[in-house]
Amino acid sequence: MKRILLPFLLLLPVLAVSQGKRLSVPYSLMRLPNGLTVILHEDHTTPTVGVNLWYHVGSGNEKPGRTGFAHLFEHLMFEGSGHVPEGKFDEWLEAAGGDNNGSTSTDRTNYWINIPSNALELALFLESDRMGYLPDAMSREKVNGQRDVVKNERRQSYENRPYGMASIILDENLFPPSHPYHWPTIGSMQDLSAASYEDVLEFFRKYYAPQNASLSIAGDIDPRSVRALVEKWFAEIPGGAPVAPVEAPAALLAEEKRLMMEDRVSLPRLYMAWLSPRLFAPGDAELDLLANILAGGKNSRLYKRLVYDLQIAQDVAAYQSSSALVSTYMIVATARAGRTLGEIEKVIQEELRRITQEPPTQREVDRAVNQFEAGYLDRLESVGGFGGKADQLNAYYVQSGNPDYFNEDLARYRAVDPQDVSTVAATTLRDDARVVLSVVPTGKKELASGSAKEVKPQ
């Protein structure tokens, strides 16, 4: 992120608890001759507009040796363009009462501007200028400047954060070196140092053209006049060559990898990670519900045993991180002082065995579905920012082809029955295809779970 890096897209859900009624966010969808997809949605609740632009490029499009480049490039997008001097992107937006940010994931890069509705045209001017004229203002100095900022982002979000390097180790071991999810979105320090001005120009030409982007505008707008404004600012930008989909080798994990890493932490933490079905594939929604059944709330199975009853863990979390090519499923627990990760893993193992052999209760499933349904309503309130309606419409468009996919998305959860959860748990959370990582306080390798190969983060 320009200001904060999201390791993955938040796909927390929304609606209803509304007695099965249909959720709909009305929109119109258009495409400019240069290939730019445009989604418009009206909501006049407050006089503000969310402008949201997705470029269909993420760290998954990078090559080994240039990891972190998509995210570094995202930073450069805020440093001025052909008709926007350095610093003015932020200054002009702030002077109009606007805010902005961006984020990079494995699959996409998104940019948003929240702007009072009277200044919408400024946002369109700025977005179109960096889509059409970024190289005119690019320089080696700018690349060097943002390289330093991103290195500090890596220090702040990974290296200087307790357990911060664990996610990097896990991805390196879940995915083979040739798989685009093998390396972290933030990149390695070495690759960040190697990124060049020429790389920036090539990346821009290849990925930052209108046919590889979608623009979503939601809020206090008149769709007809906004359509004309979009045309005015974006139509002149020439389309580029289509971008071929990322070619990824199969992500197959055919063994259990047991790893251990020392960190400057007081308490040991256990990570168990699996490869899992990609976003919207069969099993994806079931695994979201399973995460809630295992670790969402006091009555969830792992929380109740590890944290509430036995009190051998400080916390436990489970989540399905859905991505375009393949997802990952993770269980994470922090041991209490004096407890070992072996004790924790034993309990998790017992609970995994139980849920694969015997379906959860209907109430456990309903409780999870109800929380997902209620969460959908929250996604209908804000028009801008990360997860606001403009971002949601864009995400659904990219992921499903239908910007208003709210109802279909939610229907996946409503359709799950207890046996489905059990079945997916059995096929996904296997003992013989996972990465088990113990992060232990420096000098306390004996707290790791079982015999584990020591790894050192780079």
Add this chain to the structure above:
Amino acid sequence: MNRRLMLTVALSVMLPWVVVAQKPDRTAPPPAGPPPAFSVPAIQKFTLPNGLPVYLLEKHQVPLVQINLLVQAGTAMDPAGKSGLANMTAAMMMEGAGARTTLVLADAIDYLGARITSTAGQHAMAVRLHTPVARLDSALALFADIALRPTFPAPELARKTKERLTALLQWRDEARMLSVVMFNRTLFGEHHPYGVPVIGNEATLRGFTREDCADFHATWFRPNYAALIVVGDVTPMSMRATLGAAFTSWKPGKGVAPSLPPIEQVAKREIVLVDKPGAAQTEVRIGRIGVPRMTDDYYALLVMNTLLGGSFSSRLNNNLREQHGYTYGASSTFDFRPLPGPFLAASAVQTAVTDSALVQFMKELRGILEPVSDAEVERAKNYVALGYPADFQTVTQIAGQVEELVSYGLPDSYFNNFIRNILAVRKEDVQRVARKTIDPDRITIILVGDRKVIDDPVRALDLGPIVHRTIDDVLGKAPVLEEKK
């Protein structure tokens, strides 16, 4: 209640677009039109028979409702030797209420898809409910139990205590937490609630009993100290009777707040260096005592801080991040409270440039005392004023805004006059309030980082005496929590 969500069937046909590609004029950014009208929904007030005031704002776009019970008590009311009691009491209110145990209560809330939280800060406690309006009746019954009838079971208190002692242990790992704790204690001292973490410390945490929590709750959770804020897809007609029934048994009471030690302004420039061996960055916290919320300078201070460190293009972020690449971000804030809270300038900077970063911080803290440009003031004013409506999009945001209004007794017109009041700030006001509140010669500088790398370079800057602290000095000895099976 979902009528508004079902209005239109999505248009799923891609419309053709015929365009005459003509180059637009990019020589200047397009001007904005006149600012759009903005007004917050009317604040509808009524009082329940027991005196509990209700502030209700209708918002019907999404079938959600937010209900915040705000109680004007907090860690400032912690009895002597019991720092953290307000916060523990608030947390314990979720651990059993009415006829329900903590597990039964949690299951009931989760099953509804509702969220209920209970928290305490220095001057306010709040129980907050966020729920689909279709589940309001069931959720409100749980909410009222939590607020009015918590049971404070001793075994749950023992569990929460261990959880918090473990959190104290984990804070030792985090440079940011260490810097926050050290900053507050250095400014306010360990006898003022502003100088102590809201959860307390090891000694006080180990001392809380269920009776302490029950007494604190019984003393301060009273309708005469409270207000209900209701925002969402409801009407006063529908809510008056419902809320009356839920809260009617609640009776007024009287508490005595402890007297607080005086807050004394920082008298000299001093550096406190907390050693965090091997840290990749240094956490920098620079500040002094600020001003109370009800200052006449409030709007001018918001504008001044926005251009100093309250926005992306602010001087601090522009200097430390964009010009020098020392950090991922630098910022400043005034923490407005009933009593003077801190003014704080902060960043996490690469270890090797800690000294250079301090030079730039000092430059900006001196620079803000000089006249500022018209363009900067205009930009900061517009950023705060014109962006204001975006803070009223969700029921949770609006209820949070009303909490401020209630806490400080601000007039109902406060929201609708905010933009005008910000736009009325003049360039001279910005300089005046900067000089009044920021004094680079009388500040506390907290550094949490790798002492062996940063000590000498920082000393060479000659900014003032350096006091060295260890993690134990900041948080006490690590709590001993190990028990055998």
